[in-house]
Amino acid sequence: MSIRSNRKEEHLDLAKKFYQDEKPNSFDKMHLVRPALPETKVDLEAIKTTMFGKKIAAPFFINAMTGGSHRSYLINKELGRIANKTNIALALGSASILTKEPNLLDSFLIARQQDPDGALIANVNAKTSAEQAEKIVTELEADALQIHLNVVQEIAMPEGDRDFYWLDNLKKLRQKVTVPIIIKEVGFGLDRKTIRSLKNEGFKLYDVAGSGGTNFAQIENARNTNNVSYLNKIGLPTVISSLMAAKEQVKFTVSGGVRNPLDVFKGLCLGGKFVGISNVFLQALIQHDADYLQNLIEEWQYELACLLAIYGQNDLSSLTKIDKYYDLSLKNIIEQLL
Template sequence: MDQRHAHRKDEHVFIAEKQFSTQSNNGLDQIRILPNNLPEIAVEEVDYSTSIAGKLSAVPFFINAMSGGSPSTRKLNKKLALAANETGIAMATGSQSIAVKFPDASTSFQVVRESMPNGFVIGNLGAGNNLHAAKEAIKMISADALEIHLNAVQEIIMPEGERSFYWQDQIAEIAAELEIPVIVKEVGFGISPATLEELKKINIKYVDLSGRGGTNFARIENQRLHSENFNCLDNFGMNIAECLIASRPFENDFSFTASGGIRDALDIVKCLCLGADNVGISGLFLHTLLKEDIAGLIKQIESLKHQVKAIMTILGCHNVDELRKVSLILSDSLLNFKNQLI
């Protein structure tokens, strides 16, 4: 295993946890849901099943991409996968690019499939990888879907990062040639309407908007950066509330995942109300796992499942489709953002 790359993976996890805050800047606090005082529904009538990458999912949230590529992150991936398997939710791995280049790092990803043999496992590669690499990543973990992450901001700050970003043709080829769904995702800076227009042209159907507000790879890389200060990008991009509002004109073109600083069940429900089909959670689950181990993470996931269903009940919503019709009030700031969109 390449020790330099493995060390970087460990650094990312360490700094992400160090920077974790129970308070998020995801923008969802700027959205209010009007109450339904006569819900006329019972909890047992609520069905919150949805889809992830076009596949049926019994739960509307999942463990999103985090780790892998080193011995210590192998242990994290195993624990995350065991929790996902126990609770019946999907899980995405961290970037497998390191294992495609250095096959002895593949065990840190293979442990996910080993720990959830019948679960929904999502692979992950950075944009810029070719079709062969995508097939290798899928084979490595028998992936049910593949995330391709767009991380130009992170790469440009990272001392050892890429400096050339010709990605679109390879993404188009991968999506056209693979037999499993491809999800194009950001890594915390939000996907803009202009980018959605480009993804639409190459027939991408599944997008993780991944807004600012959670794990901040600009700040992570800035903390690793020794030769240059790139703090000007610490707050770059759109939060997930802005992303979901900006993506509304594309609701018939894509199935959206919402991610970026999700902290509780109400955040999940608000994302579903705003048009997301599912919600990805990374930092919150990593923090809980590191502090409370597998048992604590399982407890948290089960609590979120219960609370999401409870909130849907008090809103009088039988399913995710009915959440789309819930009345929402936007803050002046969000309304101004919406009105300025071109």
């Protein structure tokens, strides 16, 4: 097994080790006001939407996880099958490994083979060449491409990059890649200045990926003999990063610490077009089995429809109008940064 593939395996083990199903985060400090008389009913049709021109059953999806090793082949096989059965979108883990080890393509391609008509999102790092990224998109028949910005992870990673002059390459990617591009953080949150800068360069879609869920500094520190554990505590909370994206009036996905359907609903109320879930679904699969994960996703779809009814909504179009308030500690951050 190559060093890169071994790192993928280690990430899976450490994501399981550090997983907390009820880890406190910024969603706990955000509250919504519901009408006692909602005049609604539970309707699964109300949560249906489209992603990149494809109809999906719900506005939440399986966000970037893995690929590039034997175990990730098996995981992506099941994720692809489940995405097909539940009709939700699937984003694959970083495929940048294919630029060095093209023989690992099957560990990503298996997801598309299991879900030939579903919404599928590829993922690469910010230094992947435009030609290589377009090749990956074509090979995977991806409907969109996430480009992840993972500076903190790279610093904590013992073999990580130390050169973060990425903007020029991002421009080349935008010009070359023929599917929509999503700029994505990896659990430390997109800040407003970065969103504004990229917006000015023509980037239109973002995944805020705030802090509160999987912590890749913590994961890399567990692999690093020169531990930089103080990096575990930096990052923008998901709610704050989402509010920043909303202020910049860009289309964005909310992810980072989504634990349950109420978090999904709050993400939509913050203005997210979609909500991404990674480790909750990953652990449901590897700690239980594929049937458990499929049932969980179907339960979330039903419970999200219930939440729309509770809050007096008949569709997804007006969720940002629901009144919201914040605990003082979060409100203080909002007042300082926004």
